[in-house]
Amino acid sequence: MPLAGRRIVVTGASSGLGAGTVRLLAVRGAHVLAVARREERLRALADELADAPGRVVPFRADVTSDADARAMVAAAVDALGGIDALVNDAGAETQGPIDALPQDAFEAMLRTNVLSVFLCTRAALDELRRSRGVVVNLGSTVVARPPRGRFGYVAAKGAVEAMSRGLAVDLGRDGIRVNCIRPGIVPSELRGLTEAEERARFETGMHLGRQALSEVGDARDVAEAIAWLVGDGGRWITGAVIDVDGGFTLGLSDPNPRAS
Numbered sequence: 001m002p003l004a005g006r007r008i009v010v011t012g013a014s015s016g017l018g019a020g021t022v023r024l025l026a027v028r029g030a031h032v033l034a035v036a037r038r039e040e041r042l043r044a045l046a047d048e049l050a051d052a053p054g055r056v057v058p059f060r061a062d063v064t065s066d067a068d069a070r071a072m073v074a075a076a077v078d079a080l081g082g083i084d085a086l087v088n089d090a091g092a093e094t095q096g097p098i099d100a101l102p103q104d105a106f107e108a109m110l111r112t113n114v115l116s117v118f119l120c121t122r123a124a125l126d127e128l129r130r131s132r133g134v135v136v137n138l139g140s141t142v143v144a145r146p147p148r149g150r151f152g153y154v155a156a157k158g159a160v161e162a163m164s165r166g167l168a169v170d171l172g173r174d175g176i177r178v179n180c181i182r183p184g185i186v187p188s189e190l191r192g193l194t195e196a197e198e199r200a201r202f203e204t205g206m207h208l209g210r211q212a213l214s215e216v217g218d219a220r221d222v223a224e225a226i227a228w229l230v231g232d233g234g235r236w237i238t239g240a241v242i243d244v245d246g247g248f249t250l251g252l253s254d255p256n257p258r259a260s
């Protein structure tokens, strides 16, 4: 069991990539504090994984609140005995060009995507120093290939990526590794549609034309990369920015991907 007994906090665990990450980590033997605001979803996830080798403990927290971030860490210490890895997955997006995006929506994106990484990592620092632990932050390939009308989210994820590299430098002497995973386009609730609706958009070829592989990625693909980074395989990797994107950042724009 590659992650047996590893104690991992995953934020953004109530849906999408975070929930997929909790599933994979628990199946591989890790004990996971699953964190988000929608408690009923977290409880359902814990119930679903009740027979997994790793334990899943649901915990309600708003990652934009310092008090909640500290309570999250206290809950991890209480329930799991400490923290070996922190996965900062919580994120949100409001789309719109600069003359249409309200200031509070821009600030909210910075709080949810960027401030959350600062607050949760800072709160977990003593535990991570004790365990010589790992932080994985969720960036995005939109930083390399910005789509129209999403500059605010691009800015927020650019900050996450840069912060990951800066923190890798600052925390390396403590034995703490910090890396950034940049997913490509993965069907989820992030863009305000249901996961099924998002998946259906791939059927039109709309997203597929922009990536090299013709398979639609899913949460499991991203979770595999996270599991590798938090495990022994990632022992010498820090400050890395890793694309998990089916080749999205290669820059294709194929108008008829089904024909090729």
Ligand SMILES: NC(=O)c1ccc[n+]([C@@H]2O[C@H](COP(=O)([O-])OP(=O)(O)OC[C@H]3O[C@@H](n4cnc5c(N)ncnc54)[C@H](OP(=O)(O)O)[C@@H]3O)[C@@H](O)[C@H]2O)c1
Pocket: 011, 012, 013, 014, 015, 016, 017, 018, 035, 036, 037, 038, 039, 061, 062, 063, 064, 088, 089, 090, 091, 092, 112, 138, 139, 140, 141, 182, 183, 184, 185, 186, 187, 188, 189, 190, 191
């Ligand atoms: N899907 C993609 O194509 C894609 C691509 C690149 C990067 N990403 C990044 O991957 C991460 C996961 O996204 P996803 O696609 O899985 O989207 P999602 O299904 O919408 O998940 C977002 C998660 O973040 C949580 N969250 C949002 N605000 C929060 C807050 N203030 N406090 C605590 N939790 C909060 C949500 O839970 P609650 O609402 O229950 O709090 C939810 O669990 C995000 O950082 C996203 O930016 C996704």
